[in-house]
Amino acid sequence: MAAASFTAAKFLAPVAARSGGERAPPLPAGAASSSSARALRRGGAHHPRLRTALAVSSDVLPGNKAAPAHPDVTREEALELYEDMVLGRVFEDMCAQMYYRGKMFGFVHLYNGQEAVSTGFIKLLNQADCVVSTYRDHVHALSKGVPARSVMAELFGKATGCCRGQGGSMHMFSAPHNVLGGFAFIGEGIPVATGAAFAAKYRHEVLKESGPDGLDVTLAFFGDGTCNNGQFFECLNMAQLWKLPIVFVVENNLWAIGMSHLRATSDPEIWKKGPAFGMPGVHVDGMDVLKVREVAKEAIERARRGEGPTLVECETYRFRGHSLADPDELRKPGKENPLCCKGSHHSLEEVHH
Numbered sequence: 001m002a003a004a005s006f007t008a009a010k011f012l013a014p015v016a017a018r019s020g021g022e023r024a025p026p027l028p029a030g031a032a033s034s035s036s037a038r039a040l041r042r043g044g045a046h047h048p049r050l051r052t053a054l055a056v057s058s059d060v061l062p063g064n065k066a067a068p069a070h071p072d073v074t075r076e077e078a079l080e081l082y083e084d085m086v087l088g089r090v091f092e093d094m095c096a097q098m099y100y101r102g103k104m105f106g107f108v109h110l111y112n113g114q115e116a117v118s119t120g121f122i123k124l125l126n127q128a129d130c131v132v133s134t135y136r137d138h139v140h141a142l143s144k145g146v147p148a149r150s151v152m153a154e155l156f157g158k159a160t161g162c163c164r165g166q167g168g169s170m171h172m173f174s175a176p177h178n179v180l181g182g183f184a185f186i187g188e189g190i191p192v193a194t195g196a197a198f199a200a201k202y203r204h205e206v207l208k209e210s211g212p213d214g215l216d217v218t219l220a221f222f223g224d225g226t227c228n229n230g231q232f233f234e235c236l237n238m239a240q241l242w243k244l245p246i247v248f249v250v251e252n253n254l255w256a257i258g259m260s261h262l263r264a265t266s267d268p269e270i271w272k273k274g275p276a277f278g279m280p281g282v283h284v285d286g287m288d289v290l291k292v293r294e295v296a297k298e299a300i301e302r303a304r305r306g307e308g309p310t311l312v313e314c315e316t317y318r319f320r321g322h323s324l325a326d327p328d329e330l331r332k333p334g335k336e337n338p339l340c341c342k343g344s345h346h347s348l349e350e351v352h353h
């Protein structure tokens with residue numbers, strides 16, 4: 001396993017349980033009295049007197065240099081990853097052309113530059129696993145198997161689109177592929193994803209309906225700017241409390257429209273917020289699909305085994321403006337681009353100030 005492995009995670013600090021911390025965890029509203037809820041509760045979170053806070057960083061952070069040169073990937077897998085990333089890139093370039101020709105309406109946010117995150121995570125999922133996205137959602141839908149034709153038809157507002165043309169760019173949804181939506185309001189998808197993960201745990205532990213692999217897993221994708229939103233913290237808390245099968249995937253492209261992440265966030269290392277809630281937090285180079293995949297594999301398998309959530313911060317970059325209506329005048333080309341300084345938050349900080 002790569003240096004990004006977090007089964008053998010670095011021990012950071014013991015977190016003492018609150019005094020009287022042996023109380024059972026609270027139950028979701030409306031579930032408190034049912035016998036099935038009690039069954040879920042028995043199999044749910046436990047409260048040891050001492051918990052350990054786990055956190056690791058990938059090799060892009062200082063002091064962790066041992067990543068293997070060739071992560072474990074077959075030729076067929078590598079080709080699948082490459083094909084998916086190329087599909088995402090050319091699809092988005094075609095969207096830009098069609099938008100400027102007046103074929104699409106409303107806001108259109110492209111994913112160029114971030115493909116390694118979508119591909120590295122979603123290509124590991126089963127059909128029954130869920131993906132919850134943001135308004136930058138076309139490529140997540142493509143990676144999960146929604147046909148490009150039906151995503152493009154949706155963007156054109158056609159009845160043959162995956163939401164019959166009613167959703168448009170920011171609201172991709174496909175029940176058969178378990179793509180549970182793009183969301184225009186930032187952070188709105190995180191509670192939906194947490195609910196999907198709760199449903200998966202309920203199906204597994206109460207209804208005994210899961211497949212042989214274990215729990216169905218939900219991936220919640222969202223941006224760095226969204227991590228300063230309250231729903232993020234509330235859902236991290238609930239997901240860890242109930243050991244839900246979810247991976248919170250932060251696509252840190254360093255910008256929230258025109259606001260630099262480093263100007264807007266008290267501690268720019270988002271992955272550290274995982275251990276604050278008792279779950280592993282991992283940082284990975286989001287421009288490297290093989291590194292993303294290694295981290296994703298472990299986080300997804302943990303969730304599937306019922307070991308609970310993981311927070312993964314993927315450091316990435318968008319190559320276009322915030323949306324196709326954004327002239328992208330605030331970012332100075334080259335200067336803030338992490339591909340130019342190729343390093344950790346620390347080197348980025350130096351570039352910004």
Ligand SMILES: Cc1ncc(C[n+]2csc(CCOP(=O)(O)OP(=O)(O)O)c2C)c(N)n1
Pocket residue numbers: 136184185186187222223224225226227253255256257322
């Ligand atoms: C609740 C809410 N507040 C404000 C906005 C306006 N808004 C749209 S995009 C955005 C920035 C989000 O940045 P980030 O989470 O980093 O995602 P990225 O666009 O970089 O993918 C904001 C504040 C919104 N859509 N929803």
Ligand SMILES: [Mg+2]
Pocket residue numbers: 223224225251252253254255256257
């Ligand atoms: Mg961002």
